[in-house]
Amino acid sequence: MTIATNTELSETQLVEYYENLISFIRSRLNVIGTSVYLLQADLPGTNFHTHKYIQKINEEIDSIRKLINE
Amino acid sequence: MDKKDVQILVVEDEEIIRMMFKQSFENWGFRADAAENGKEALEKCQDNLYNIIVTDLNMPIMNGMDLLKRIKAKWPFIEVVVVTGFATIESAIEAMKLGAHDFILKPVNFDHVQFTINKCFQKIRAQAENTELRQLNARLKELNELKDKFIYITNHEIRTPLTIIKGYLDVLGSMLPDPDPDVAEVLEILETTTDELNDLVERMHILEAMEQVQETPVWQTIDLKEVISKVYKELGVLFNSRKLDLKIYVDKKPLLLKGDYRQIRLILRELLQNALKFTGDNGKVRVRLELKNEEIHYSVSDTGVGIPFEKQDLIFERFYEIQDVINHRTSKKEFMGGGMGIGLSLVKEIVHSMGGKILVESEPDQGSTFKAILPCDPENRKEMSFYGKTVNTKTN
Numbered sequence: 058m059t060i061a062t063n064t065e066l067s068e069t070q071l072v073e074y075y076e077n078l079i080s081f082i083r084s085r086l087n088v089i090g091t092s093v094y095l096l097q098a099d100l101p102g103t104n105f106h107t108h109k110y111i112q113k114i115n116e117e118i119d120s121i122r123k124l125i126n127e
Numbered sequence: 128m129d130k131k132d133v134q135i136l137v138v139e140d141e142e143i144i145r146m147m148f149k150q151s152f153e154n155w156g157f158r159a160d161a162a163e164n165g166k167e168a169l170e171k172c173q174d175n176l177y178n179i180i181v182t183d184l185n186m187p188i189m190n191g192m193d194l195l196k197r198i199k200a201k202w203p204f205i206e207v208v209v210v211t212g213f214a215t216i217e218s219a220i221e222a223m224k225l226g227a228h229d230f231i232l233k234p235v236n237f238d239h240v241q242f243t244i245n246k247c248f249q250k251i252r253a254q255a256e257n258t259e260l261r262q263l264n265a266r267l268k269e270l271n272e273l274k275d276k277f278i279y280i281t282n283h284e285i286r287t288p289l290t291i292i293k294g295y296l297d298v299l300g301s302m303l304p305d306p307d308p309d310v311a312e313v314l315e316i317l318e319t320t321t322d323e324l325n326d327l328v329e330r331m332h333i334l335e336a337m338e339q340v341q342e343t344p345v346w347q348t349i350d351l352k353e354v355i356s357k358v359y360k361e362l363g364v365l366f367n368s369r370k371l372d373l374k375i376y377v378d379k380k381p382l383l384l385k386g387d388y389r390q391i392r393l394i395l396r397e398l399l400q401n402a403l404k405f406t407g408d409n410g411k412v413r414v415r416l417e418l419k420n421e422e423i424h425y426s427v428s429d430t431g432v433g434i435p436f437e438k439q440d441l442i443f444e445r446f447y448e449i450q451d452v453i454n455h456r457t458s459k460k461e462f463m464g465g466g467m468g469i470g471l472s473l474v475k476e477i478v479h480s481m482g483g484k485i486l487v488e489s490e491p492d493q494g495s496t497f498k499a500i501l502p503c504d505p506e507n508r509k510e511m512s513f514y515g516k517t518v519n520t521k522t523n
Contacts, residue, residue, distance in 0.1 A: 072270065075277055081327065082281070088320045089292070096299070096313045107302065110295045117288035117295075124284050 082125055090118050128252045130156035134175065135244070137161045138168040138182035138194060139210070144235070148181060151237055152244065165189025169197060177205055178251050179244065181231075184211045184218050192222060199226040204254075206247045210235065281331040289328060290364060293321050297368065336393050336473050344387030344480075351382040351391070351423060355416055358396045365403055366412065375414040382416060384423050384503050390477045397470040398427040398497050405495070406431035418503070422483075426498040433491040443475040443485070474499065481505045 097111050135152045137159060139145040145161050152159035160175065162168040166189045168180065180198060184191035195207050206228040211219045219230035228250065229243050296317050303310060359375060366373040384391065402412045406429040413428045434442060478485045482505045489495035 072273075075273060078277065078281075078327070082285075082324065085320050085324050089317060089324075092313050092317045092320070096310065096317070099307075099310045099313060100303075107299065110299050114292050114295050117292045120288050121285055124280050 079125060082121070086118055086122055086125070090115070093118070128255045130248060131158060133178045133248055133251060134158045134160065135179045135181060136168060136171060136175075136177045138163075138165060138180060138186070138191065140164055140183065140186045144183075147235075147237075148240070151240065152181075155241060155244065157244070157248075165191065165194035165197075168194055172198065172202060172205075179206045179208065179228075179247050181208045181210060181244070184209055184222070192218065192225070195222055195225050195227055206251060208243055208247060278331050278335050281328055282335050285324070286328050286332075289321065289324055293325065294364075294368065296321060333470065336397070336470070344390055346385055346387060349384050349386055349388055349391050351384055351395075351416055351425075352377055354388075354392050354395055355414070358392065358399060361396070362399055362403060369403070369406075370409050371403065371406060372409075372411045373414070374412075376416070378417040380418045382418055382423060384501060385505060386481055386501070390481075394474050394477055394499055394501075395425065397474045398425070398499065401470060401497065402427050402429040402431060402495075405429065410494075421503050423501045423503060424498060425501070426496055428494065428496040430494040433493050433495055434487070434489040435491050436489075439487050439489060442487070443471050471497075 093111055093114050097108075100107060135157050137145055137148040137152070139148060139161070140163050142163070145163065149159040149161045157179075160171065160177070162171050164186045165182070168182065169189070171177075172180075180194075182191040182194055191209055191211075195209065198205055198207055203226070207222075207226070208229050208231060209219055209222040209227050210231045210233060211222075212233040216232070219227075219232075222230060228247050231240055231243055296314070300314055300318075303314070306314060355375060355377065363373070399412075399414060406412055410430040412430075413426075415424065415426045415428075417424045475485050478499050478501065481501055483499060483501040486498045486500070487495060488498075
């Protein structure tokens with residue numbers, strides 16, 4: 058992914074650029090969310106701490122999702 | 128807008144003159160249509176978008192003056208040019224009062240007609256350009272707000288949850304020293320993906336920083352102790368996660384300086400972040416903020432990778448990607464990525480704009496010391512004296 062300043066982009070390109078960035082964040086969040094789910098499923102005998110950490114990660118993922126969807 | 132985009136309607140009861148007008152307009156590059164009286168012209172206006180109407184005043188069924196009134200009432204943007212005999216010049220003046228663009232006297236001189244129509248075309252084109260510019264400005268304003276919001280969200284709002292996610296993932300990773308292949312793969316994906324998002328946040332931070340430098344500074348008296356405390360709150364957690372020994376020494380004397388808050392914060396933050404990027408785990412970073420001879424001395428020393436002497440000027444050039452050259456041998460990803468090599472160049476620009484200096488002393492594999500010296504009152508600064516290697520003062 059490359060980054061550019063406004064002066065280098067036309068109006069349409071700028072909108073497309075930010076849409077791509079949002080899409081980039083969304084897709085990475087989905088990857089993280091799915092991976093955390095798989096991790097939880099794969100971890101043998103998940104203990105209290107592991108469960109708590111995974112729950113916290115999910116909460117933070119949700120908070121980013123909310124920001125992006127606003 | 129070109130002439131071919133402009134449609135002219137000729138309204139004239141005498142067929143020969145009507146055809147002459149129409150043919151002339153087409154020869155000059157416009158699109159043209161014709162009607163033989165005001166009533167027919169109005170009917171045509173219902174179905175077509177005309178830019179200019181050239182109308183005779185004296186016509187049967189509906190005369191030119193009535194047509195003008197109705198046109199201006201319903202389609203005020205259409206420019207109307209009236210054609211009249213000398214005997215009715217008063218009517219032409221009245222037509223102008225009713226909103227006609229101009230008038231053409233009979234007998235018609237086509238050079239004059241061309242001049243009048245071209246003038247009208249220029250007016251229409253200028254209006255179209257103005258409208259286009261206004262719309263473009265409004266759109267640019269919207270885009271700018273969107274961009275600011277996006278940068279703010281990614282740079283400020285996403286940074287904290289992302290740091291927390293990364294922290295918990297590190298803890299989870301440390302709880303599983305020998306994971307089975309499936310878990311190891313998932314952990315690897317999680318690490319790579321959070322690094323990618325962190326990289327994006329870092330890029331947004333740089334974009335915001337670039338804009339701050341380009342904006343007109345808002346000068347005010349700034350308490351540097353307060354600024355360094357805020358910077359520490361932002362970056363301290365990252366130093367801890369890397370087990371870096373960070374100590375900040377702040378002068379007991381008041382550390383007040385006149386400058387732009389965002390720019391000063393950027394100087395303090397970038398130099399500290401630079402040490403974070405290029406100092407290996409368990410390394411040391413020492414920050415000093417002192418008042419000496421009405422100057423603020425802000426120095427950041429690290430036990431990091433250091434910079435070869437011949438590269439010491441280059442690191443202040445924009446987009447110089449030093450991480451490709453001298454990244455730390457232990458682990459690249461633990462250094463927050465290399466960034467875009469722009470932070471130090473911004474620091475240099477700001478420091479110079481304030482009449483200060485930035486110095487660097489460094490030894491490869493030993494570490495670096497960056498020092499920014501800033502006059503407390505840039506408008507009334509004294510001649511400054513220095514030690515160490517001064518950075519080339521030419522701006523990018």
